[in-house]
Amino acid sequence: MRFRDFHRNVKLRIYMNFLSGTANNMVLPFMSIYFSGKLGDTSAGLAVILGIVAGVAAGICGGYYSDRIGRKKLMLLAEAGYTAAFAVMAVANSPWLESPAATLIMMIIVSMFWGLHGPAQDAMLLDVTPPEARKFMYAVKYWLNNLSFAVSGIAGAFLFKSYLFELFLGLTIIGVVTFAVTHFFIEEVYKPGTEGTIARGTGEALRQRSQLSMWTNYREVLKDSTFIIYSLACMLLVSVEFHLGSYVGVRMEKEMLNVPFLSWKEWSMQVDGLQMLGFLRTENTVLIVLLSMTIRYVIGRFSDKKVLLLGYTLYVAGYTYIAYSSHPWMLLLSMLIATWGELMYVPVNQAYLGDIAPEHARSSYMAISGLVYKGAMLLAGGAVVLGGFLPSWLMAALIGLCGVSGILLFYSILAKLDSRKELAMKPASQSVVASA
Incomplete structure (x- = not known):
């Protein structure tokens, strides 16, 4: 392609x-x-x-x-x-x-x-x-x-x-x-209201769906347990990165005060927490820009399942260490690992969302999926409050636990995601026959 x-x-x-x-x-x-x-x-x-x-x-x-x-x-x-x-x-x-x-x-x-x-x-x-x-x-x-x-x-x-x-x-x-x-x-x-646009259900079923109230429509979406588990897993995993701009930034500002970074003979460079946060954000963005197209060819030989799980593991491990460490070079290495994992999982994860959403309700599913980022923002904000009472090692453990929980939730529905992917890849005519 x-x-x-x-x-x-x-x-x-x-x-x-x-x-x-x-x-x-x-x-x-x-x-x-x-x-x-x-x-x-x-x-x-x-x-x-x-x-x-x-x-x-x-x-x-x-x-x-x-x-x-x-x-x-x-x-x-x-x-x-x-x-x-x-x-x-x-x-x-x-x-x-x-x-x-x-x-x-x-x-x-x-x-x-x-x-x-x-x-x-x-x-x-x-x-x-x-x-x-x-x-x-x-x-x-x-x-x-x-x-x-x-x-x-x-x-x-x-x-x-x-x-x-x-x-x-x-x-x-x-x-x-x-x-x-x-x-x-x-x-x-x-084309709403035509049989040709719906891969699942008859024209009569479509007409019935089109008459659903907004509340009833979203109640039907929320009954899709696979989608709800997928969204919850995404929220937990996305929050792992969002902590960088909230709790982790606050922690670095407090704990990293003129930390040695570079030295050459009599010259030396020190960084504080805010500067280190800027370095990490820049590294993440630059790596994504430089490696996004390259990694597609590297991981193309492996199954989506392996790529997704390995990507999530690297991503969670990298950001969990960042949530705890104050060593500049280890932080940069951890961001490299986390970004590599991010590059692996993002395309696969988003493609799965496209497979989950039925054609007749794609926008409704996309709207609920958009709430994932709002929930992740709330989790990241709550971590700032907890961080005022808990030690950094425990906060890092809780952030890692969120990530691991998200991975386990994904793993629990991977078989269903793959079956939906197979159904989505069938010609529309076959899907209609299969669902009749």
């Missing part, structure tokens, strides 16, 4: 995600600093909380309606919404007007429209990508996401303070371009 062999929708969305992601990462990671300076710490925290709540609520609604009215319509609505919000934010931070309050409101609206957009886009990518090509598709998407983060993080640090109006104006222009590309070039391949 080559990139040029992807469906046009996939190629366009990957291009647009890279463009918009690069612009977004120049601005949005620094908005907490903006709100803290303009409105105070309380308003900054409120903006984060309200943004998360708005995104979750919109994602639930987006997943439901995307399965009923189609992907493209919802994507266009969301893109028009967040583009308009960026335009207001540009005006509110222009040479003629400064309104942090308006910026705060628009930031929450942006989070809401992103939540609406996510499940529809994720389901659309799966609609046009066959199961055997999904690992490669997710690997490319993952690589470009990290590349955009690497490029934009440095640029944003230099531009955010002095060129905020221009950055918001750029986001608005990119939003217009994205809307135009979606409107004129993205093809709607999911």
